[in-house]
Amino acid sequence: MTVTDSAALRRDLADRLAVAGALRTGSWRTAVEAVPRHEFLRGGFFRRFGSAWRPVLADREGWLDLCYTDDSLVTQIAGTIVPGDIRGEIRREPTSSSTLPSLVVRMLEDLQVADGNRALEIGTGTGYSTGLLCHRLGDDRVTSVEVDDGVSGRASVGLSACGYFPNLVVGDGLAGHKDGAPYDRVIATCGVRELPHTWIEQTKPGGIILAPLCGWMHSSELAQLTVGHDGVAHGRLLGGQVQFMLARPQTPPPLGMLPDFESGEERPARIGADVLDDWDARFVAQLAASRAQRLSLTLDGGTQHVIVDVEAGAWAGLARDGEQWTVRQGGPVPLWDAVEDHLLRWQADGSPALDRFEVMVTPEGQRITWPSA
Incomplete structure (x- = not known):
């Protein structure tokens, strides 16, 4: 050299x-x-x-x-x-x-x-x-x-x-x-x-x-x-889909023992788990369930798409049967309800791109918003 x-x-x-x-x-x-x-x-x-x-x-x-x-x-x-x-x-x-x-x-x-x-x-x-x-x-x-x-x-x-x-x-x-x-x-x-x-x-x-x-x-x-x-x-x-390792104090906790996904309450899902394959939609979902981790499991009944908030003890599991998605949720907070509500509001506003989102940080915390339709 x-x-x-x-x-x-x-x-x-x-x-x-x-x-x-x-x-x-x-x-x-x-x-x-x-x-x-x-x-x-x-x-x-x-x-x-x-x-x-x-x-x-x-x-x-x-x-x-x-x-x-x-x-x-x-x-x-x-x-x-x-x-x-x-x-x-x-x-x-x-x-x-x-x-x-x-x-x-x-x-x-x-x-x-x-x-x-x-x-x-x-x-x-x-x-x-x-x-x-x-x-x-x-x-x-x-x-x-x-x-x-x-x-x-x-x-x-x-x-x-x-x-x-x-x-x-x-x-x-x-x-x-x-x-x-x-x-x-x-x-x-x-x-x-x-x-x-x-x-x-x-x-x-x-x-x-x-x-x-x-x-x-x-x-x-x-x-x-x-x-x-x-x-x-x-x-x-600024947009652009960047990827960085998280600051170590903010890395997610170990998943530990997973919940029983046969428990909880089941209902038809208004939005399926496949929405999380989209980068922008996934960012919006994170705003609603900021401490949730996402994983996919292969079970006897097929693939379960799961989000888990370890600290809250809350979870949501989604499965697809043909064109219909169902969600089963457990714990003190209905995680998928919050995700659906956030995503539906974002979609109703025209699904604005992330580079149109605004961020404000005060002593009380961080707030991220998007423009209304």
Whole structure:
């Protein structure tokens, strides 16, 4: 590997991101051409083969080229396992990655940074996006918070190899970092179910917050909000069907022992479970049942489509018989009733696209609405 090889790959990556529409301004193009993504992947990454993950280490042929593909590259599995730990394959869930560059750059463009801004990043990850921020703003104006000390340590090595020394903090990113506040810009590189008001408190009036709003049914969208003088943030969803790992404190609880799906009360469903195959409809459903998880089970009677709120002890199971769907619900809250009501109101308003949804965050919580017909 040579510096020349890496520089050519960075220029080619910048060209591809510009053609795709993710890279839109000269300042961020300069950053992409300057910051070597491979320095943040020296420890290798995992690639999926079927249902398993295999490590790709830095001494493998083709490693450098793969570092400059527009792909998310998984760097940690099951909370602790890195590529150097594995010989062969592993079948566990990813817990940290280097996000695909087109999404990283799109988010940085949407953050609308200006010279002299001070930025707070939630989720350091590999440190690549942190490096881009450092190049654009200066590392003395960048603070990045990471919950995993091992991940933060590896990011620090990559950043220092590139000559960047931002303020790296190990802690719960949902709490922000008040010692460095107030910030002009806040960006989250992990998904959140609900945007914490602490981020708003730590942002200057007029400042911008950009974060992926996610749910446990796995539909997520970028939200861009502006902080007001009254401590309330207003904004909108940007659209685009982004996918991020959830902030670890907001990951769903284990399902545990599933309920008896033969219990509960059964009725004809007004809307079938197949509506949840649509990204926008699933996002709307999450607004109605924000703590519900979705799964499909193969039982003797066929396929059951289930949503379960573990903490509330509520569930709904849907099955199809020809063209008719039935729903059976149990627990203190009729989950599917709430989902149906929300979806039917959205449909009555013309099923507006998610980029027309508005977001407001107050000290009392988060509210997401869509335009009425």
